[in-house]
Amino acid sequence: MSNISLAQRVQKLVTLCDQRGFQDLDDLLLAALLKDASPAICMTEGCNNTADMEPDQDQGFCEACGGKTIISALVLAGLI
Numbered sequence: 001m002s003n004i005s006l007a008q009r010v011q012k013l014v015t016l017c018d019q020r021g022f023q024d025l026d027d028l029l030l031a032a033l034l035k036d037a038s039p040a041i042c043m044t045e046g047c048n049n050t051a052d053m054e055p056d057q058d059q060g061f062c063e064a065c066g067g068k069t070i071i072s073a074l075v076l077a078g079l080i
């Protein structure tokens with residue numbers, strides 16, 4: 001997923017925090033690290049569908065737009 005710009009990564013992570021009710025990125029990543037499932041978000045432009053995925057998921061199926069475009073917060077943040 002190295003073709004994703006830093007700005008896009010940050011934007012999607014902020015959106016994921018907002019949608020899941022996390023105070024900030026630290027909260028989101030901590031929750032992801034403590035569980036078997038990580039919050040994840042679709043990377044398609046204009047599609048901000050979220051789901052819970054395996055922590056190392058980087059091509060999860062998006063029910064909203066039909067792409068294999070859902071990426072976990074941990075991958076998005078570059079932690080995996």
Ligand SMILES: [Zn+2]
Binds near residue numbers: 043044048063066
């Ligand atoms: Zn989508």
